[in-house]
Amino acid sequence: MSDLSEKAAENIRLIREKRPLIHNITNFVVMNYTANVLLAAGASPVMAHAENEVEEMVSFAGSLVLNIGTLTDVWVASMLKAARKASMLGTPIVLDPVGSGATRLRTNTAREIITRARVTIVRGNASEILSLRGADSKTKGVDTIHSVDDAAGSGGELARELGLTLAITGPVDLVTDGLRIVKVENGHPLMPFVTGTGCSATAIIGAFAAVDPDPVTAAATALAFFGLSGEKAAEKAAGPGSFMIALLDALYNLTPEEIVSGCRIIQA
Amino acid sequence: MSDLSEKAAENIRLIREKRPLIHNITNFVVMNYTANVLLAAGASPVMAHAENEVEEMVSFAGSLVLNIGTLTDVWVASMLKAARKASMLGTPIVLDPVGSGATRLRTNTAREIITRARVTIVRGNASEILSLRGADSKTKGVDTIHSVDDAAGSGGELARELGLTLAITGPVDLVTDGLRIVKVENGHPLMPFVTGTGCSATAIIGAFAAVDPDPVTAAATALAFFGLSGEKAAEKAAGPGSFMIALLDALYNLTPEEIVSGCRIIQA
Amino acid sequence: MSDLSEKAAENIRLIREKRPLIHNITNFVVMNYTANVLLAAGASPVMAHAENEVEEMVSFAGSLVLNIGTLTDVWVASMLKAARKASMLGTPIVLDPVGSGATRLRTNTAREIITRARVTIVRGNASEILSLRGADSKTKGVDTIHSVDDAAGSGGELARELGLTLAITGPVDLVTDGLRIVKVENGHPLMPFVTGTGCSATAIIGAFAAVDPDPVTAAATALAFFGLSGEKAAEKAAGPGSFMIALLDALYNLTPEEIVSGCRIIQA
Structure with a gap:
C-alpha cells in the first residue's frame, strides 16, 4: 500500500463516475x-x-x-490533425509507438507526432522508447529486445529531452518525466500472450489521464491498475484465451x- | 408469451435452416x-x-x-453503391447510424444513405435516431443522451416522414413504421459494457429481415431474441468479458x- | 500415432522455442x-x-x-509488393484466397498473387481452391459448396499446374503438392461457427512453414495441430463463444x- 495505490483507487473511481470519452486512433x-478494455474500466471509448x-x-x-x-x-x-487539435485544446495525448525502431515508417511517424504535437505520455516497451532518441535499435516486431534496466538508465534523460512522460513497460514498468521515477510491479506473464495488452495499457493510461492532470501519477496508477487486473485474471485463467x-x-x-491493497507502485 | 414471441422462434428457425448470407459493410x-454473432445465430456473414x-x-x-x-x-x-444495388434488387437494407448527431460527417452520411437508397430499417439509440430529423442533438460518442420516451413521442412521425421502420434501442426498445408501435423489454444492463452489442443487434435485425418480409416484426423479434440471449448470458457472466x-x-x-417463453414483445 | 504426428510435435516445439515472426497481411x-491464435501457439505475429x-x-x-x-x-x-520481396528472400508465402470464386475481384486477386509471386502453400475450402483453376465455381460467401472429395480428384493436378502445395480444408483436410497426398482428420463441427477459424488455420500453417522447410509436412502438421486444439476446446465449450x-x-x-497421440494424419 502506498499513496499512489490510493491515487489509483481514486482515479478509477473518477473514471467510473465521469465515464470520460476517450478518442482512439489505433x-x-x-x-x-481496446474498446472493451476501456468500457470494462468505466470509460467511454x-x-x-x-x-x-x-x-x-x-x-x-x-x-x-x-x-x-x-x-x-x-x-x-489524421493522427497529426487530431493531435494538433488536442494540443490546442489542452487535451492530454497518449502515444503508443508500436514497432517504432522496426521499420522506418514507424520510427519516423512516432518521432513526427512527438515533434508536431504536444504529446503528454508515451507508452511503449524499452526498445520502442529507445528508438525515439535515434538509437539504431531494431525491434523484432512488437517484442522487446532491450531490458527495462537499459531504458531506466536513459529514460529520464530522454523524457527531459522530449519534454514528456515516458511509460516504459516490461516485467517491471517504469514511469518518468525526467524529474520523478516511479516503478510499477504489477502484471502477469500471460499478458504478452494476448495481442493488444500493451495497446490496452496505453488506452487505460488515456482514461486515467482524462481524470488525473499529473502525467506521472496518471500513467503509473493506470499501469498498476491494469497489471493488477491481469493478476486477478490469471487466477481464473486456463490459458491466454480465458485470461483475455x-x-x-x-x-x-x-x-x-x-x-489499494494490490497495487505495487514504488516511488524511486 | 405472445404471437410475436412465436414469430421470433419461427424467424430463428428459418435462419438456422436457410443460413442467409448477410452482407455487412461495418x-x-x-x-x-458481429460476424461471430451472426454465425452463432445461424446466419452466414x-x-x-x-x-x-x-x-x-x-x-x-x-x-x-x-x-x-x-x-x-x-x-x-461503397455503402451507397451497395445500397443502390440492394434497392434495385429489393434486398432489405438495415442501417446503423453509429454516432449520427455527434459529428457532421456521420450525420450527413446517415441522411445521405437514407435519401439515396431504399433503407428498410434503421437501428440506433434515441439520440442517433433523432439526429436523422435534423434536430440539433449531440450524441456523446455512441452513448445515449436522449431517453427512449423522447424518441417514442416523435418516432412514429419520423418513421412516416422517412418512409422506413425505426428500431430505437435502450433499456426498452421501440420499433415503429409510423403505423404500428412495438416495444421490446428484453436485454441486460451488461450489454452497454461490451463494444458492438448495438451494432450486433443491427446485424441480427439484418438476419431476421432476410427471412421475414415485415420490417416491424423482423426488427422487433430480432431485438427480443438478441436481448433474451443477453439475459441468458448474464446468468453465467462474472463481468463484461465472460458476458460477451x-x-x-x-x-x-x-x-x-x-x-417463445422468454421474449417480451408488446404490441402497443 | 504416425511419423507425421511426431513431426507435428517437433514443429510446435520449434515454434515455441524460436518464436518466429509471422508477417500477416490479412x-x-x-x-x-489470428494474432491471438499465433501468440497462443508460440509464434510472434x-x-x-x-x-x-x-x-x-x-x-x-x-x-x-x-x-x-x-x-x-x-x-x-501491398500484398504483391510483400510477396515479391518474400519470393526474392526465399521466405515461405502462405495464401488464403478467402471468397475466391465468389467475386471477380477476389478470384482475380488470388490468381494474380499466385502468378506474380512464388506462393508456397494455398489454404482454402474446396470451392476456393477449385476457383483457382478457372472452373466456373461460385462460392457462397466463405462457405463450401464443393466437397473435399471433388477437390481430392483434381487437387493433385492443380497443385502440379500451379507449382505449389494445396491445403484443402473441410470435414477432412487434404494436403498435396501433386506428388504426395496427406489427409488430416482432426477438427470439430463448432469450428465453422467461429469467424476466422479458416484464416487462423492458414496463419498457423504460416508458423509451421517458418520452422519446417517441407510445405506438405508443414501444412499437414499445422492443420492437425489446429484441429486437435479444436477437439480439446470442444470438451470445455458450451457453444461457439466459449469454444473460441x-x-x-x-x-x-x-x-x-x-x-503425438491426438494428431490423425494419414499419408495416402
Missing part, C-alpha cells in the same frame, strides 16, 4: 479489445480516424490515444479496496 | 464480434467493402447491413421453447 | 483472433500492410501470410505427448 488488430471528422471528435474527448500499430500515410495525417476474457471481468470488478 | 471495431466488389457481393445476399461506425469517404461511396462470450453461446443455444 | 475481421513498410517488415519474417478476406486494390498492391476462447487455451496448452 490499429486494426486491437480496436475491439470512441474510435474515429476520418481526416474530416477527427478534429470535431477530439473536441468532445477527455483524452486522445494514438497508436501506430497498422499505420498508413493517410492514418498518420477474465481480464475484462477484472477491470470491471476490481474494488477500491482491492486496488 | 466498422473496424465490431467486425469480428460476409464483410466486403471494396467499391469494385460490393455490387456483386450484395447480389448474393439476403440482406445488406450498413454501419457508419468508423467511416471515411471511400467507405461511404456467453452471449455468443446463448445465441447458438436458445431453443424455440425458450424463445 | 482481413479486418480476423486480425485480432505482426500485422503490417502499408505499401511503404511491407518490404522492410517481411525481411524480418519467418513467413508471409496473405489473406484476401476484406481486400481493396491498395491492399492488393478454449481454442486459444488449447493452442497454448497442448503438450508434445497430446499432439
Whole structure:
C-alpha cells in the first residue's frame, strides 16, 4: 500500500463516475479489445480516424490515444490533425509507438507526432522508447529486445529531452518525466500472450489521464491498475484465451479496496 | 408469451435452416464480434467493402447491413453503391447510424444513405435516431443522451416522414413504421459494457429481415431474441468479458421453447 | 500415432522455442483472433500492410501470410509488393484466397498473387481452391459448396499446374503438392461457427512453414495441430463463444505427448 495505490483507487473511481470519452486512433488488430478494455474500466471509448471528422471528435474527448500499430500515410495525417487539435485544446495525448525502431515508417511517424504535437505520455516497451532518441535499435516486431534496466538508465534523460512522460513497460514498468521515477510491479506473464495488452495499457493510461492532470501519477496508477487486473485474471485463467476474457471481468470488478491493497507502485 | 414471441422462434428457425448470407459493410471495431454473432445465430456473414466488389457481393445476399461506425469517404461511396444495388434488387437494407448527431460527417452520411437508397430499417439509440430529423442533438460518442420516451413521442412521425421502420434501442426498445408501435423489454444492463452489442443487434435485425418480409416484426423479434440471449448470458457472466462470450453461446443455444417463453414483445 | 504426428510435435516445439515472426497481411475481421491464435501457439505475429513498410517488415519474417478476406486494390498492391520481396528472400508465402470464386475481384486477386509471386502453400475450402483453376465455381460467401472429395480428384493436378502445395480444408483436410497426398482428420463441427477459424488455420500453417522447410509436412502438421486444439476446446465449450476462447487455451496448452497421440494424419 502506498499513496499512489490510493491515487489509483481514486482515479478509477473518477473514471467510473465521469465515464470520460476517450478518442482512439489505433490499429486494426486491437480496436475491439481496446474498446472493451476501456468500457470494462468505466470509460467511454470512441474510435474515429476520418481526416474530416477527427478534429470535431477530439473536441468532445477527455483524452486522445494514438497508436501506430497498422499505420498508413493517410492514418498518420489524421493522427497529426487530431493531435494538433488536442494540443490546442489542452487535451492530454497518449502515444503508443508500436514497432517504432522496426521499420522506418514507424520510427519516423512516432518521432513526427512527438515533434508536431504536444504529446503528454508515451507508452511503449524499452526498445520502442529507445528508438525515439535515434538509437539504431531494431525491434523484432512488437517484442522487446532491450531490458527495462537499459531504458531506466536513459529514460529520464530522454523524457527531459522530449519534454514528456515516458511509460516504459516490461516485467517491471517504469514511469518518468525526467524529474520523478516511479516503478510499477504489477502484471502477469500471460499478458504478452494476448495481442493488444500493451495497446490496452496505453488506452487505460488515456482514461486515467482524462481524470488525473499529473502525467506521472496518471500513467503509473493506470499501469498498476491494469497489471493488477491481469493478476486477478490469471487466477481464473486456463490459458491466454480465458485470461483475455477474465481480464475484462477484472477491470470491471476490481474494488477500491482491492486496488489499494494490490497495487505495487514504488516511488524511486 | 405472445404471437410475436412465436414469430421470433419461427424467424430463428428459418435462419438456422436457410443460413442467409448477410452482407455487412461495418466498422473496424465490431467486425469480428458481429460476424461471430451472426454465425452463432445461424446466419452466414460476409464483410466486403471494396467499391469494385460490393455490387456483386450484395447480389448474393439476403440482406445488406450498413454501419457508419468508423467511416471515411471511400467507405461511404461503397455503402451507397451497395445500397443502390440492394434497392434495385429489393434486398432489405438495415442501417446503423453509429454516432449520427455527434459529428457532421456521420450525420450527413446517415441522411445521405437514407435519401439515396431504399433503407428498410434503421437501428440506433434515441439520440442517433433523432439526429436523422435534423434536430440539433449531440450524441456523446455512441452513448445515449436522449431517453427512449423522447424518441417514442416523435418516432412514429419520423418513421412516416422517412418512409422506413425505426428500431430505437435502450433499456426498452421501440420499433415503429409510423403505423404500428412495438416495444421490446428484453436485454441486460451488461450489454452497454461490451463494444458492438448495438451494432450486433443491427446485424441480427439484418438476419431476421432476410427471412421475414415485415420490417416491424423482423426488427422487433430480432431485438427480443438478441436481448433474451443477453439475459441468458448474464446468468453465467462474472463481468463484461465472460458476458460477451456467453452471449455468443446463448445465441447458438436458445431453443424455440425458450424463445417463445422468454421474449417480451408488446404490441402497443 | 504416425511419423507425421511426431513431426507435428517437433514443429510446435520449434515454434515455441524460436518464436518466429509471422508477417500477416490479412482481413479486418480476423486480425485480432489470428494474432491471438499465433501468440497462443508460440509464434510472434505482426500485422503490417502499408505499401511503404511491407518490404522492410517481411525481411524480418519467418513467413508471409496473405489473406484476401476484406481486400481493396491498395491492399492488393501491398500484398504483391510483400510477396515479391518474400519470393526474392526465399521466405515461405502462405495464401488464403478467402471468397475466391465468389467475386471477380477476389478470384482475380488470388490468381494474380499466385502468378506474380512464388506462393508456397494455398489454404482454402474446396470451392476456393477449385476457383483457382478457372472452373466456373461460385462460392457462397466463405462457405463450401464443393466437397473435399471433388477437390481430392483434381487437387493433385492443380497443385502440379500451379507449382505449389494445396491445403484443402473441410470435414477432412487434404494436403498435396501433386506428388504426395496427406489427409488430416482432426477438427470439430463448432469450428465453422467461429469467424476466422479458416484464416487462423492458414496463419498457423504460416508458423509451421517458418520452422519446417517441407510445405506438405508443414501444412499437414499445422492443420492437425489446429484441429486437435479444436477437439480439446470442444470438451470445455458450451457453444461457439466459449469454444473460441478454449481454442486459444488449447493452442497454448497442448503438450508434445497430446499432439503425438491426438494428431490423425494419414499419408495416402
